[in-house]
Amino acid sequence: MDRKEFLKSLGVLTAGAALLGAEDTLKAAPVTADELDFPLKGLKAKVKEPVKVIIIGAGNRGRTYSGYAANYPDCIQIVGVSDIRESRKNAMGDRFNIPQERRFGDWSEVFKVPKFADAVVISTPDDLHYKPCMKALEMGYNVLLEKPIAQSEKECTDIAAQAHKYGGIVAVCHVLRYSPYFRAMREAVHSGMIGKLISIQHMEPIECRHMAHSYVRGNWRDSDKTTPIILAKSCHDLDIIRWIVDKPCRTIVADGSLTWFKAENAPKGAPKRCTDGCPHEAECPYSAIDVYVRRKQHLGVFDLKNRKDENEIMAKISDPDNVWGRCVYYCDNNQPDHFVSEMVFEDGTTASFSMEAFTPYGGRRTRIMGSTGYIEGDGTTFTLYEFRSNRKLVWDKKLNEIPEYRNSGHGGGDMALVCDFLEAVDSHDESRLTSTIDASVESHVMGFRAEKSRLSSKKVEVNLRRK
Ligand SMILES: NC(=O)c1ccc[n+]([C@@H]2O[C@H](COP(=O)([O-])OP(=O)(O)OC[C@H]3O[C@@H](n4cnc5c(N)ncnc54)[C@H](O)[C@@H]3O)[C@@H](O)[C@H]2O)c1
Structure with missing residues (x-):
């Protein structure tokens, strides 16, 4: 019996539960179901030689x-x-x-x-x-x-x-594709567990200090020197949406702007650098002293001798040439701090995506609507609701308890990507990757067209020939 037949049979067996309403379905006790227990890929590449x-x-x-x-x-x-x-x-x-x-x-x-x-x-x-x-x-x-x-x-x-x-072979580092969480989510959709895919809502909360560090003060603040934020930050998300839908994108429409991180919003009397005696330092959520010295976040950019040495960190951000010591309202940034977009795929599947700077957490939030079920995920755990059976299935792999996944960033995706890449190179077989270069280009084109739409306030065609 294949998965679909098995699920159909479950629907028959649990038909009595269908008398319950939608609210009851959402309240049903969660079950960690075998059906979502997709095997985890080992991270040791099967190669003939290093x-x-x-x-x-x-x-x-x-x-x-x-x-x-x-x-x-x-x-x-x-x-x-x-x-x-x-x-x-x-x-x-x-x-x-x-x-x-x-x-x-x-x-x-x-x-x-x-x-x-x-x-x-x-x-x-x-x-x-x-x-x-x-x-x-x-x-x-x-x-x-x-x-x-x-x-x-x-x-x-x-x-x-x-x-x-x-x-x-070109493997693009769309690391989320390789994470067990997104692999399982896609597998659940593609094996028919929620019926026909109808639409997706996906959100990328950047986390407010991460936004300030990378897209206001830091390396990706200028879309002309790097890429527009929809690619620099969110090409992963467009790629995941495209991968789950598994159909060509037809049109995309986008909007958003840089609303907050600009000079007109600087509090009165704020100097150009946080270390120059800013009177708002104690309250400002973006204070460089708070982010780097007290919280010790994002220190990788400073090449420190000792990451615990607060004097060394303070010296770095006090250096007038160091971009990360600047007030967030006086930077040379142009990336939007909120971005929304809507996509229509072949066969009418729709997806909406929003990138949000002003959140206290990072990660991804996803809702997937199907004709017979619904998935809701928070980036580490997702729940699948079956409308008919009233079952609530949970995918909740504790990756930090699995030794080989413990130190692999992006939900395990970083090392899983390297593993697949090495196998693809060793066997010279691109299909060992979840993503060909053509598929990666396709989701990037969605990003470029989204930016075109944002700047022109027009819906833009995507229509690409799929190889
Ligand atoms: N896949 C992901 O999730 C992910 C996450 C973060 C960054 N990135 C991307 O990875 C890339 C690197 O980002 P990073 O955070 O590692 O940046 P980084 O600044 O830490 O590393 C880039 C390195 O390139 C070196 N470099 C600069 N010019 C060079 C040159 N001409 N020749 C050789 N080396 C040179 C720099 O000295 C630096 O050490 C970027 O394109 C970034 O967008 C991807």
Whole structure:
């Protein structure tokens, strides 16, 4: 008996419960159901020999992916590193015993020597994805490419064309796709547990201080130098929606703006930097002193000697050249702090998405409406309600209790992505990934068109030919 038949039979067996109303359904006791207990993928890649990898951009993300080698040294070997920051280049070089001649500064230096690895990880800033990726493919490397793929629709499609031309695998780091939570949610929809998919509501709460750190003060504050926030932050979400619906997107309409983080909202008498004696420091939720020194959040950008040393952190944010010490109302930012969009897919399925800066939590919130059931998830746990049987099924895997998943960020997605990528490279089989480069480009195009819609106040066609 397959899953659908099994579920149908359950519907018959529990028909008596259908006399209850919708309110009763929502109140029914939750059951951790076997039907949602999809097997967790092991994180140790099945490869014939260690895949040789070069890390280009040894910052936050480069370190994350290279961390896989610490757990599974017989699956991956870090054989080269490139970073314009000597300290980061050498920290990674020393960690993986990379010889001096395989430690490079600018990314372009990597490609001046003959190919010496199976793959490169491109984890440089957003404006340095396109050129290294095009060059890597030309030289026969496979690529683990950080999102966003590139800064324009044309550059994204160029990369897909280059991958096809040279036969290279490009895995885009849409890490959420690889997390057990989203894998299970999609599986529940695709195995028919809520009937026909009708619509999705999805929200990305950024968390107010994360917003201030990355999109007001920090690296992604300027959409022209990086990408519009719908890609820089939310390409994961468009990708997840597209992946769950599994149909081409036809139209998208979007709106939103930068409402709060601008000079006109600065409290009276606030200086340009939080460390210059701001009279509002004690109350301001965005105070750099509070975020970095007291709460010790987002410290990865400072390359500290000792993360507990408050004097060292204070010295960093007091440096007039340090962008993170600035008042959030006096930054050179242009990213919207709220963004809404609506998509219509082939066959009429609809999805709405909102990105919100002003929330006390991060993660994702998702509601999925089907003809016979409903799913509601908070980013770590989801509940599936069956209308007819009145059952309430819960997916609640405690990933931090599963040793190999414990240190894998993005709900387990970071290391699961590396695992799938290594298997895909080893077998030269793109289908080992949940996402081809064409599918990743498609969800990026949705993002570019959403921004076009936001700026033009018009509904925009997406219609892409699916390969
Ligand atoms: N998949 C995700 O969920 C996720 C999360 C965060 C960031 N990202 C993306 O990952 C990428 C890297 O982000 P990050 O947070 O690691 O940034 P980061 O600043 O910590 O790291 C980038 C590194 O690239 C190096 N670099 C800059 N120019 C270079 C050059 N010319 N040649 C070689 N190295 C160079 C920098 O010195 C830095 O160490 C960005 O594109 C970002 O959008 C993805």
